[in-house]
Amino acid sequence: MIAQERYEVILQMLKESNVIRIQSIAEKLNVSNETARRDLETLQDQKLLKRVHGGAMLTDQVQNIPGTARSLPKVGISYAEKMAIGKLAASLVKSGETIFLDIGSTTLQVARFLKGTKNLTVLTTSLPIVNELANSSVNVIVLGGKLLQDDQMIFSPFTSEIFERYYVDKSFIGCAGITLSGGVTDYSENCLNRNVVREHSAKTILVTNSEKFGKNALVQVCPLSAIDIICSDENLKREYVDNCREQGIEVLLAPAGKRSAQ
Numbered sequence: 459m460i461a462q463e464r465y466e467v468i469l470q471m472l473k474e475s476n477v478i479r480i481q482s483i484a485e486k487l488n489v490s491n492e493t494a495r496r497d498l499e500t501l502q503d504q505k506l507l508k509r510v511h512g513g514a515m516l517t518d519q520v521q522n523i524p525g526t527a528r529s530l531p532k533v534g535i536s537y538a539e540k541m542a543i544g545k546l547a548a549s550l551v552k553s554g555e556t557i558f559l560d561i562g563s564t565t566l567q568v569a570r571f572l573k574g575t576k577n578l579t580v581l582t583t584s585l586p587i588v589n590e591l592a593n594s595s596v597n598v599i600v601l602g603g604k605l606l607q608d609d610q611m612i613f614s615p616f617t618s619e620i621f622e623r624y625y626v627d628k629s630f631i632g633c634a635g636i637t638l639s640g641g642v643t644d645y646s647e648n649c650l651n652r653n654v655v656r657e658h659s660a661k662t663i664l665v666t667n668s669e670k671f672g673k674n675a676l677v678q679v680c681p682l683s684a685i686d687i688i689c690s691d692e693n694l695k696r697e698y699v700d701n702c703r704e705q706g707i708e709v710l711l712a713p714a715g716k717r718s719a720q
Contacts, residue, residue, distance in 0.1 A: 562632030652680030
């Protein structure tokens, strides 16, 4: 089941019961709790539901949608913003470099803007990125492990050890949340050890849209001090920009449409 179909099922479940639990979603869709949690985050970003502890509740916007799941709106997390962030981040990559691309929809956008880069080597655990670069001139190194279908990635407890064999010019990582006190966080522990990434990268670059700021997800993947550059969009609040720059982190902002007030 593709993501859009999952979103429609989740919204239909909400219309029927007003409140749903992550475990119920996971069982209904036959996906992991992490996938169900990310789907809820996506729908919350579109103001179609409100996250509550352990699940989500209905919003007025969904209550007013008539009829069937087919009539539910198409959703996605600020695709234009992610594309702009991806283009900005890709502009930091030079011909002849070796880089690491993390899993995630924003890092996938980075990959799409790198396909014409000469003599580029990309290390990744992301299956969508592997597929995106498969027919390009980019040299792709897939870090070993088991295929995790829900996360569309290749990973094992030994993947970080495999990465330790390499040194890269730049690493591009994503996240589910970022706060000044909690650092960079995600919903799953199925990711490379960011301390290893930092130690084996000349620069570590966080690519994420501004809506991720001010949120803590389940697992801290690295402190804010591990990041050299943040690529986000121009909707990022000034307090985050200023604080990150005060800590010596370079902040680059891609153009983005202004969001309506909540």
